[in-house]
Amino acid sequence: MASSKKPRKARRPSFLTMGREVVNLKVGSEEQVYSVHQDLLAYHSEYFRALFKGSFREAQEKASALPDTDCRTFEIFMDWLYSGQFPWEGSEDDNLPHVPTSGRDNTREVSEKVEDGDDTKDDEDGNAERKALDNAREGVAQYTLDLFIMADRYNIPRLRHDALSHFFIFFAQDAQRTLSQSSVTKAFLFLPESSPMRTLICDLFCARIQKTNILEDARSALPVDFMFDALKGVQNIMKQSGTSFLVRPHNKHRLCVYHHHEAGDADVCEYKEIPGTIYGPPDYPRKKGRHSGWG
Numbered sequence: 001m002a003s004s005k006k007p008r009k010a011r012r013p014s015f016l017t018m019g020r021e022v023v024n025l026k027v028g029s030e031e032q033v034y035s036v037h038q039d040l041l042a043y044h045s046e047y048f049r050a051l052f053k054g055s056f057r058e059a060q061e062k063a064s065a066l067p068d069t070d071c072r073t074f075e076i077f078m079d080w081l082y083s084g085q086f087p088w089e090g091s092e093d094d095n096l097p098h099v100p101t102s103g104r105d106n107t108r109e110v111s112e113k114v115e116d117g118d119d120t121k122d123d124e125d126g127n128a129e130r131k132a133l134d135n136a137r138e139g140v141a142q143y144t145l146d147l148f149i150m151a152d153r154y155n156i157p158r159l160r161h162d163a164l165s166h167f168f169i170f171f172a173q174d175a176q177r178t179l180s181q182s183s184v185t186k187a188f189l190f191l192p193e194s195s196p197m198r199t200l201i202c203d204l205f206c207a208r209i210q211k212t213n214i215l216e217d218a219r220s221a222l223p224v225d226f227m228f229d230a231l232k233g234v235q236n237i238m239k240q241s242g243t244s245f246l247v248r249p250h251n252k253h254r255l256c257v258y259h260h261h262e263a264g265d266a267d268v269c270e271y272k273e274i275p276g277t278i279y280g281p282p283d284y285p286r287k288k289g290r291h292s293g294w295g
Contacts, residue, residue, distance in 0.1 A: 013039045023052050026065040027074045034074060038062070040081060047155040068153065073146040080147075080159060086166060088140055138180075141170045145183055148197050149190045161259060164197055165271045168255045168278075171204055175280025178212040179205055181221060188223040196258040200278070202226065203253060206233035207278040253278040 018039035025034050042049035051058045058064045066074065079087050144167040151160035171177050179201060187201050205212065205226075214222070255274045275281065 010043065013037070013043055021062070023048075023058075024063040025074075026063070026067075027069055028071045029067060030071070031065065031067075032071050034078065036078070036081070044081065044158055045154050045156045066154075069150050070146070073143055073150060076143055077147060077150060077159065080162070086144075086162070141167060141177075141180075141183065144170065145186060145197070149186070152191060152195065152197075157260075164200065164258055165255060165274070167197070168200060168258065169274060169276075171278065171280075172255070172274070172276030173281060175208070176211060178208050179214060181214045184214065184222060184226055188226045193225070196260065198229075200258045202229045202233050204278050205230050206237055207253070209234065 018037055021038045022035045023038045023041065025036060026032070027034055038052050042053055050056070051064060052062065053059060069077075076087060079085075144163045148160055148163035148167065150156070151163055184201060184205070187195075187198055191198050205214075209230075254277055255271050256269055259269060259271070
């Protein structure tokens with residue numbers, strides 16, 4: 001009689017248990033070299049496990065190239081790989097210095113300016129600070145999508161799970177946030193049709209269609225597949241709500257709907273109790289915790 005027990009999952013390597021062998025990854029068009037512990041990388045990714053522990057040339061050279069991943073995205077991945085979380089987790093609105101949308105860290109510049117004794121705090125400073133925080137928040141959405149694409153490309157299931165979750169949380173925390181044209185285009189260009197991120201992006205667009213301006217800004221630039229999926233999504237919402245976008249089918253659009261769970265895993269998913277839907281925050285106060293520290 002076959003055992004009904006689920007196979008035990010391999011334990012994540014710790015500093016004490018993983019080997020000392022490292023591999024060198026050349027990242028981006030500039031081929032910036034990053035050294036990573038082989039065991040840790042192989043634990044999270046079947047792609048890298050086959051690459052560095054199989055019969056490929058890379059297994060001998062202990063080196064490979066990731067030309068389609070930019071350095072900042074990879075650095076956030078490294079942070080996640082070694083710490084188990086993203087650098088912005090637990091941050092408040094005034095403490096989002098780790099994910100600038102460009103090479104410059106605008107939030108840090110603003111905070112240093114205030115600390116240096118600029119007591120005027122006039123409208124210009126206030127606007128600059130708000131803009132810096134907006135950029136930092138946009139960076140979170142931008143990088144979680146990039147991380148998801150990286151996870152999909154190199155078969156890193158846990159990163160895919162966490163990146164999608166934080167992308168969802170970013171929008172669930174504020175009903176006024178809308179998708180950028182670049183996010184839509186990137187997702188539909190680099191992800192397969194079956195991707196839950198593509199489904200989530202389409203659902204977000206349909207849920208917030210009255211607030212978005214990408215139709216005006218992008219016009220013919222949006223992918224045809226996205227427009228077709230969005231049209232079907234709008235039709236479904238109208239069928240469910242009697243042509244009104246004010247009626248929200250909350251249960252269908254909670255976070256775990258977009259997760260790929262193995263049998264039984266949905267009940268123990270750490271994101272299961274995340275409040276909010278694709279329409280925005282719930283009407284009750286958010287609970288404080290790992291995934292509700294900023295927004």
